[in-house]
Amino acid sequence: MWETQKLKIMKEMKNEIQMLQYRIKRYHDMRNGAMCQALNGKLQKLLAKQQAAL
Structure with a gap:
């Protein structure tokens, strides 16, 4: 069960x-640097969270 959930x-x-x-x-193509930076931070x-889970 745990493996399926994981x-x-x-x-x-x-x-x-x-x-x-x-x-x-897409935002990079539209030259919207502020949004790119915000999304890169989330990414x-x-x-990092994914690496910790492995």
Whole structure:
């Protein structure tokens, strides 16, 4: 049961990481640096959280 729950959480984290990366690319293309920086901060925190979970 624990493994299934852990896999679900990891999958959700992966999806959120991919979504953030996509949004960062879109804002970068629109030359919106402030939003890129804000999203990059969220992405870095999520990546750190993911590494801690492994």
